[in-house]
Amino acid sequence: MEKIKTEIKNKIKKYEIIIIVAIVMLVISKLVITNQQVPASTINESLKVMLDAGFLGYNAGLISVLIVAIGSLKYLLYKNDEKKLKEYYITYADERYAYIMTKSGMMPNLINSFVILYIGYYMQNISIYIYITCLIIAMLLSIQSLTLRAYYMNKL
Numbered sequence: 001m002e003k004i005k006t007e008i009k010n011k012i013k014k015y016e017i018i019i020i021v022a023i024v025m026l027v028i029s030k031l032v033i034t035n036q037q038v039p040a041s042t043i044n045e046s047l048k049v050m051l052d053a054g055f056l057g058y059n060a061g062l063i064s065v066l067i068v069a070i071g072s073l074k075y076l077l078y079k080n081d082e083k084k085l086k087e088y089y090i091t092y093a094d095e096r097y098a099y100i101m102t103k104s105g106m107m108p109n110l111i112n113s114f115v116i117l118y119i120g121y122y123m124q125n126i127s128i129y130i131y132i133t134c135l136i137i138a139m140l141l142s143i144q145s146l147t148l149r150a151y152y153m154n155k156l
Contacts, residue, residue, distance in 0.1 A: 004089050008075050015072035022065040060118060067114075104148035113138040 078085045091097055101107065120134025 001085070001089065004085065005079075008078050008085075008088075012072065012075050012079065015068060015075070018068050019065060019072070022061060022068065026061050026065065060121060100149060100152045103152050104145055106145050106149060109141045109145035113141045116141070 078088050116134050116138045120131045120138070123134065124131035
């Protein structure tokens with residue numbers, strides 16, 4: 001049980017470092033974007049596109065920080081509560097659970113879904129059809145992994 005406690009402490013430290021670095025990067029990018037003082041008469045189309053892309057990147061970075069912060073909340077709960085820590089240990093030490101997660105492809109499908117959603121988020125200004133297609137593909141990947149997980153949960 002001590003091994004799992006140290007593992008959770010290391011994960012919390014890793015998430016804290018990621019969140020701090022991401023927030024610093026967001027603040028720096030926000031300062032760079034807002035301090036660009038360009039007269040309105042000299043703005044051409046390419047500069048306008050660059051500023052819009054900067055704001056899109058700022059929003060995507062903010063979404064990434066929120067995802068990481070939400071992911072780290074569960075480890076803070078495990079650290080403070082012995083009962084939840086024991087449930088976490090039983091769940092993740094179970095070989096059946098690991099087998100189900102690998103057979104259903106839960107993590108690769110989840111990562112692919114997030115990547116496709118980011119691509120769709122960036123492409124929504126280019127074409128709404130690309131955005132809708134990316135959204136549908138991400139939803140289908142999520143549904144596929146959930147159905148495979150339910151299938152293997154019932155099978156084993």
